Amino acid sequence: MIIVLIYRWDVTLAELGRNESCRIINAALDDSELQSRLYALGLYPGIEVEVLRFAPVGDPIQVRTGLALLSIRKQEAALIEVEKIT
Structure with missing residues (x-):
């Protein structure tokens, strides 16, 4: 039997502290209206x-x-x- 453990080190923007930097991976995948608004603000995958x-x-x-x-x-x-x- 093979057991594969997958660790996700990703966090959400809300979990970061002051002066921390990050790169966006996904933005509001379950809410297309919010996702469109975030993209319009320039918050989309790959952006720091x-x-x-x-x-x-x-x-x-x-x-x-x-x-x-x-x-x-x-x-x-x-x-x-x-x-x-x-």
């Missing part, structure tokens, strides 16, 4: 993003992608799968 700060209650999250600064609801950020960049 840096978490800048959080609002006082932790929502929304401000991120930088290229020269753009965006604020994203934590609920939406939880649907963006990323890989950390060290």
Whole structure:
């Protein structure tokens, strides 16, 4: 018997801390309307993003992608799968 373990080290954008950088893997795969909006904002697979700060209650999250600064609801950020960049 062969057992294969698959480890996923990916996290969501909502799980990152301040000043952490990541690369987007998937964005809102189950919600095509939200996915279209995120793509229009420039948040699509392959793009590098840096978490800048959080609002006082932790929502929304401000991120930088290229020269753009965006604020994203934590609920939406939880649907963006990323890989950390060290």
